[in-house]
Amino acid sequence: MLPDWPTDCLKRHDPDLRGLGAFPGEVAAGSPVRERDGQKARPLILYEKRDNALRLCALDRAARAAGLHEGQSLSDARAICPHVVAREADHDFLAMMFARLADWHANLSPVVAIVGDERPYGDLMLDITGVSHLFGGEGALLELAVGRLTGFGYAASGAIAPSLGAAWALSHFAPGTIAGKREDGATPTPSPPGGGEAIAATARASYRRGERRFPSLPLAGRDTGRQGGGGSHASNVVSLPAPPLGHPRDQGSGRVFDAIAAFAADAAPAGAAEGGNVADLLAPLPVAALRLDAEQVVALRQMGLKRIGQLYGRERAGLLARFGGTLLKRLDQALGFEDEKLVPRLPVPERYVDRKFGEPIGLIEDVLLSVTDLSHRLSGQLQAEGTGAQTFHLMVFRVDHQVMHLCVNAARATRDASHIARLFANRIERLTADFDAGFGIEMIRLMASSVSDLCEAHLTSFLGGGEADELDRLYDRMASRLGAGAVLRLKPLDSHIPERAARFEPLMARTPDKKEAAASVGAPRPLRLLPTPEPVKVIAEVPDGPPARMVWRRIGYRFEKASGPERIGVEWWQPGAGGLTRDYYACEDDEGRRFWLFREGLYEEKEAPRWFLHGLFG
Amino acid sequence: MSHRSQVIADLRASINGIEKRAGFGEAGRAGTVATLPGGMPRVGAGTLSELFTDTTRDAGAGFGFALMQARGALSAERPVVLFLQMRAEAQETGLPYGPGLLRFGFDPQALAVVRTGTIAELLWAMEEAAGCCNVAAVIGDVGRGHTKLDFTASRRLSLRAESFSAMLMLLRSGTNREASAAVFRFHVAALLSAETPFDARAPGAMRCRVTLEKGARQGTRHGAGSGGQDALGQDFWDLRWSENGLVADGALPGVGQPRSGTGGAKALSGADAAGLADRLSQTA
CATH class of the missing domain: 3.30.1490.100 (DNA polymerase, Y-family, little finger domain)
Structure with a gap:
């Protein structure tokens, strides 16, 4: 329902822009409008850099009324409409604000998703399965959702349909439609699907065996086995009259309006007489309502296929060859033949x-x-x-x-x-x-x-x-x-490389009973291991002599005792193969501190191997 | 005169009531350090102790001593030792290392590591852990001094430890001794390691000198050679690592003198003292 989200959002959050571009007399009630003469009728446009040019990417109603359009270059727009207010589009900000708005809609339905095929904002989808009766029916729910958004000052339109695709199409091109409306208005019983053949649009849809939610269509090549008892609708669909002329939206231009759409997966068919037949409702809509890309829409128009209804009787193989698989997929999704999963933004509570x-x-x-x-x-x-x-x-x-x-x-x-x-x-x-x-x-x-x-x-x-x-x-x-990663336990792993031999993992008191293989190593191992070995300067006898002196953190140490080397090769079967062999030494300085040092690389492997300090002994 | 002493006695009694201690002069059993048969000093449950090392470089020795204290507190009802450290300090002093713990004689499965962002969170976590009656010991690796870790904070910890009979230990480094409500303060210094049987040039078992700087010690002096009293009248123990924990280190070679002024018998030369002073100013 939010065709002008970018500009509306900016107007709401930027006090300088508030009340901009409102037509006289149609200021949304409740939105605080700062009365500023001269500024009031100034249109707002957003531009972005596209193909090395600044082009408009979003406009408000006033701008559109002034004859500007999306994709126009910014200089052209300024020439046509000198008093326009132009801002650079900040898509991340808009998406973030839209996500917040979407989350807030969780007070209508637990499953809220943003349909971000084209842009990460603009289209909001609610699964209202089993929800509408709480708000006094689907009509009232739709009115509430759209009404309060309008109250906030957002242009919004919405529709309810049994599938995600249909809801999207209707909310963009036939706002206010409620497809597949039930007569009884009863609470749907969340009974599990009778068999494995459910074609419910969401997993939570209620579905009774023997009922068909969607009318089946005589599409060539479609699996007739799935049509079930719904075949009687077929003649209706094909013999639809020509779609009504003069659709309110600028159809066919490739631009699709953003929309919020609610879809009720549980909307039972309740007979074709209800007027909620999805295929019938979609038939007069332009093909752009199928969420196609601009090229596909243009190609369809060139073939004379301007309305969705014109696609119904076509041979699928031909459509597939000419327009690609997405067209058929979108068509099937809109009509409910193909599942489309809604990815809820927030976790769905049980x-x-x-x-x-x-x-x-x-x-x-x-x-x-x-x-x-x-x-x-x-x-x-x-x-x-x-x-x-x-x-x-x-x-x-x-x-x-x-x-x-x-x-x-x-x-x-x-x-x-x-x-x-x-x-x-x-x-x-x-x-x-x-x-x-x-x-x-x-x-x-x-x-x-x-x-x-x-x-x-x-x-x-x-x-x-x-x-x-x-x-x-x-x-x-x-x-x-x-935080989740704060409480840890040491998990021993089977590896020779010291830092791989133990790993921290989140702790639970009830650890598995079997003791992990924690065999003690014969060679010395330090009590404390530095997460990153620190480079030290070492004086040692070439090639394999133990370190005699070391400078670590700018302090010198003289070693009295040392043992080693313990040679640890690279685990060639692990990532990171091709590294250097390490020689570990346990060294004790003249005051009893004991360190674990290693030389990275043998003298045969490397010209001047570096030394590192890796741990402290107890 | 008698009136005055009466007043003082009354005041002492009321302060003792606040302090919830058995008495200033005669501390309870929990308030004293016992010496185990092996020779290791052992703090009782229900106390907060501070384990000081001179620098962060000595963190290994302090950690080793703390682990051995905690190991003694492990039981079937209290199967876990918590080690708390700030994330930013991990690179400075290192994280506990499983194979190393195992070799040291401490089961890594019994150790839970808690990594916090700030000292306030660390203190909170210590307090929280002290309240859990299934935690054997809590080791807080604090390192240098923090303003948040003041007398009030240590007092809170101390009271908490007492009321839940938890063993709390703070690993500290540095030579400053801030005001603290800890019952015990130990100073841990590494000594030259023990001789290894077949390789005289290899480092042997860990040895350290543990000095009791604050707190009372229970019982009489233990066997000669493994400890005693230093010039300041503080008790100290010389300990050696063995598979059964730390034991009194009988044979004390002449080279095994602690290096810092706390227990050192050797007078420092001028150059040494200057170097020491420099280091102190860096670590303070």
Whole structure:
């Protein structure tokens, strides 16, 4: 729904640009418009460097009305419209702001994705499976989503369709359409697919055996076995009348409008009479609605194929040969014959509880209190199911449509409310400096994922899990405050190269029972190993004499005793083969400090081998 | 006079109440250093100790002594020793190395390494770990002094250690002795290593001199030759690494003198003292 995202976003976030380019009398309600005479009607354009020229890449409505268009050179635009306000496009900023906006939409549906085929901003996709009844139906939901965006001052349009492709097409070229609307409006039952043949657009779609969500089409070469009982629609589709003329959008120019689109994978067909037949709805739309690239659109237009409906009866082999596989793929995706996965931006929660605030809250203490309360509620929910969760997410929705997302992990499944609350408290404490409630927080949601069964027996400490449990909690708390890679254990590995013989890995109290092969090496090994060996200056007898003197960190050492060399060759079967052989020496200076040194390379291998200090003995 | 002494006694009693100690003069068992049969001094659980080495270059000896203390605290109920270090310090003093620990006689599986970003986080983690009743010992590798690690911070740690009977150790380096609420302060200095049986030129088992700078020692003086009292009246132990832990090092060759002024019998020449002073100013 956001065709003018780049300019709208800038206008919202740059006070100098606020209220720019608004037509008289159509200033969006609620958006604070700074009344500035003379500036008010100035169009805003964004340009970028393309093919060694500055070209327009985004314009607002006023600019478009002034006759400017995308791809025009900046100097031309300035000549046509001298009072235009031009800014260089910052795509990263726009994408970041759009991602925030997308996250905020999690208050409508848990699955929100950005369709970034062309640009990383502009198209927002919500999976509203089983959600719409909470908002009073699909129509009301769509109205709400579009309405509040419009309220923020963004131009937005939307549509609801059973597949991702169709939703995209409709929201761009026929905004407001709700395809495949159900009559009953009942909550979809999340029953598992009856067989392995589900063609649901998302994994979470409800699907009953024997029903067909999408009308099947008499496309040549299509597997008729999948058409099932829907074949009766075929004649409807082919005999569609010519599409209505004068489509509101500038079709065919290759430019596609950005859109937010909601798609309801569970929209049952409910008969062709409903007017929600996807194929019918798509038929009059221009082919650009299929998310094709500009070349394909031009080629299709040259062949006289301007509408999607004109593609329906064509031979697939011919289309494939002439326009490439993407055309068929997009067509199938739009019609729901081919799966298209939505990649949700945020983790999809398995259980969640949330709390909405009548008045926005701002204090971090209030947030912590709410988290405690929510974790008790979530814990109750998990207990009722006999499950526990390992990963917990906290989403803090601010009134200025931004979302803060925090995540903590437990070493193993838990449903202990105080533990969960404490982990979040640690985590929040860590970012007190960055905590910014903005204009207030309107909703807090606590989600649990990686849910697994957790029976009472797992929780009692009589079965010998007591200390592991305590330690797990300690590590959880530390990891939640210090970061995931902070609590580590030493894992022995099978390697001769000293730095490869041990590795740090995240620690869990319940380590596997089998003792890893940790055979003691016959040769000396230091207690402390420097992560990076440090180069030292060494005086030693050539070729294999032990070091006699060393300068390390600008301090000289004289060695009294030394043992070595311990020769360690390169592991040729590992990456990094072709390195030099090392000769290790354990040396003790005249004050009893003991160091582990090595010479990188033998004198036969290298002209002047370098020496390094690698560790300190106890 | 008697009135005055009464007042002083009352004050002492109230301070003792605050301090939660058995008494200033007669410290409880936890507040003293016991000497094990082998000859190693051993701190009790529920105490905070500071292990000082003169420079960061000596970090190995301090770590070795701490590990041996921690090894004695390991049990079935307390199977883990935590080692805490700041990330930025890892290159300075090195990270614990599994094969080296194994060779030293410490099971690497029993060691958990916690790497923090700041000293505040490190102190927080130490406190948190002290509260866990399944942690045998906590070794905080702090290194040089920090303003965050002041008397208040060490007091917090000390109280925490006492109430959860945890063994806390701070590895420090440098010659400054800041005010600290630690019950014990040890100074660890490496000595020339022991003789190896078949190769006189090779470094042998670790040897060190451990001086008790602060805190009381329990019992009478142990066997002669392995320790005693230095010129300042501080107890010291000369220890040698063996497979069963640190043991008293009976035969003390003349060359094995500690190098710094703390326990050194040898007077420093002028040039040596100047060099020492330079180093001090660099590390302070």
